[in-house]
Amino acid sequence: MDELDGAKQFDPEVVDPRPHPYALTDHLSHFTGIVVAQLYILVAAVTIGEVLLRYIFNAPTSWAFEIVTVTSATAWMLSAGYITMRHRHISITLIFDMVPPKARWWLELWALVIGVLALYLLFSDSLQRAMHSVEVLERSGTRFNSPLPMVLRSVLAAGAGLYLLQLLRNLSLHFENTGPRIAVRILGAVIALSILVTVLADLLGPVGVVGVLQDGFSGIGSVFDPSAYVDLRAYDIGAICLITVAVLIALMGTGMPLGIVTLVVSLLFALCYFGPRGLYLVSTNAYGMLENYSLVAVPMFVLMASLLERAGVAKDLFNAMSIFAGNLRGGVAIQTVVVSVIIAAMSGVIGGEIVMLGLVALPQMFRLGYDRRLTIGLICASGALATLIPPSIIMIIYGLSAEVSIGSLFMAGATPGIMLAVAYAGYVLIRCQLNPSLAPTAREAEEISGETITLGRASYTAVAMSVALVFAVMGAIYLGIASVTEAAAIGVGGAILVALVRNHMNWKILQESLMGTMVTVGTIVWLILGAVSFVGIFNLIGGSQYLREMILGIGLPPLGIILVMMGILMVLGTFLEWIAIAFITVPVFAPVVTTLAPELGMEPSWAAIWFGVLFVMNIQIYFLSPPFGPACFWLKSVAPPDVTLQEIFRGVIPFIFIQIAGLALVMLFPEIALWLPKALSN
Structure with missing residues (x-):
């Protein structure tokens, strides 16, 4: 089991040397990771400053809460590329460790492909929500009235996009032959084009070539839409719970990162129960987590x-506590x-x-x-x-x-x-x-x-x-x-x-x-x-x-x-x-x-x-x-x-x-x- 230990050492100067053409992705993930790590000092400083202003100067601020929330959310979301590059996501590797190397290769491929699909869905929907939020300049409605919701939605989209980009990079490196790597590049280009069409359709409307491409991508999406084949509303809730547990256990057993597993299951069941509008529910739940100050x-x-x-x-404590030994x-x-x-x-x-x-x-x-x-x-x-x-x-x-x-x-x-x-x-x-x-x-x-x-x-x-x-x-x-x-x-x-x-x-x-x-x-x-x-x-x-x-x-x-x-x-x-x-x-x-x-x-x-x-x-x-x-x-x-x-x-x-x-x-x-x-x- 690949557990989170919180105790390993990290050298921020080390980047895995990887060949072109995707080396830029690694450097982007690495650089972004270093930058957002510094934000935690800012979070601590602003929070301490708020406490001092409140009790020493009797002058509490109206902005510290929102600044800390936005800064922390930015660090959380934009760390995805660095973590994915270093393969640090939590996963259960019990079955993965027991199977032969060839089977491991296929399990890794399965996890990468499913991860790319899940992150693409999250990215595309959260990007649309972020663009709408920017368009209306969505604000918090507090006394400070900052554009907190707009920034959080944008950060969620950016984090999902960076995660998706690094997963595509890892998927390319999973293959040794040129042919499959070219196929991954084509997949990346298609994903980029579909995102570009989504952005242009939102800005300009579905006119001309943009409209044609949007219809084309919608047609492709409908083929892969699970709600076209399975309607969970036709099942008893007990059966749905049983199916949920079975799918969770099956995906976890493959060694897939647990965050991807739960995201995949939430997307799958949202689409099969609520249809395409279920994507909105998933991205909304994710956005709600970013607002959690605690x-x-x-x-x-x-x-x-x-x-x-x-x-x-720790060493000084151990020596100093020798007084308890007598x-x-x-x-x-x-x-x-x-x-x-x-x-x-x-x-x-x-x-x-x-x-x-x-x-x-x-x-x-x-x-x-x-x-x-x-x-x-x-x-x-x-x-x-x-x-x-x-x-x-x-x-x-x-x-x-x-x-x-x-x-x-x-x-x-x-x-x-x-x-x-x-x-x-x-x-x-x-x-x-x-x-x-x-x-x-x-x-x-x-x-x-x-x-x-x-x-x-x-x-x-x-x-x-x-x-x-x-x-x-x-x-x-x-x-x-x-x-x-x-x-x-x-x-x-x-x-x-x-x-x-x-x-x-x-x-x-x-x-x-x-x-x-x-x-x-x-x-x-x-x-x-x-x-x-x-x-x-x-x-x-x-x-x-x-x-x-x-x-x-x-x-x-x-x-x-x-x-x-x-x-x-x-x-x-x-x-x-x-x-x-x-x-x-x-x-x-x-x-x-x-x-x-x-x-x-x-x-x-x-x-x-x-x-x-x-x-x-x-x-x-x-x-x-x-x-x-x-x-x-x-x-x-x-x-x-x-x-x-x-x-x-x-x-x-x-x-x-x-x-x-x-x-x-x-x-x-x-x-x-x-x-x-x-x-x-x-």
């Missing part, structure tokens, strides 16, 4: 984590758990945390004689705490899908996250007391290593500032000083300050952080775009309502229904990426939970937040579970060569049982999660 928090938290990672804070047997393991909680609170990106712990803690614990399986399992489990400890990217995505307070979700996840951390530490201590050979004491560790850990003043200052940064970001959210997005931007500013204190801030580090953020967030957003389009069409068809009624009608008590939904999530976790799981299941499951709230003894809003914690804890189990647990593969990528995947799988099993026990506790006693957000809300 989504801006994701790149800000990712950038904050990236800056702190490259500043070397002379306990297994003290360094306790130190690792404490550090993991702090890093989780600074990042929210699970892949980055596991990689950092794997680079810093794993070699140290191996060198000191810690049991290998215990060490491996602890690092994987501790790194996965980033799913629960705020600011969790997964919780932001759940909050957007379920339309609940992200701040309340953050607080609800804090206690279960700390509970699991304490459980991990307790498990290690008990194992070490029962079997002293598993781990040395701190004094024995110093004798083994022959060195004493010392930290300079700058390192202590950086550690103190990092911890203070966590409290500042979270405090700004929960005290109502700043929104989640504003607090995340403040975190970016604080991370830059910490890096400066450690003398680890220079142009190269800043660019690596920005490029890494651009790729990570662009990958997430393009997957979300496809998922949002799919969910929107599925809701309009009536699929979500049908599934909710089916779940509520199975005749089980409320907790039984919750268990069924947890089981479905666990099954989906064996072959789906967590973002896809969130956007496909949460719009169905969250309303079911709010409907059951009175029977559960909760208010609907608190029930949705409680279920959000259960959802995230379930995803945490998925991150560790063999044979596809992403956490295991992330650790393997930075572990010594003699550490095998089988050894990692065996090491995480005890911690999976701890996670399941934690999930059961929160399910049976919801106040474990809800007491803190309730207390703060009062």
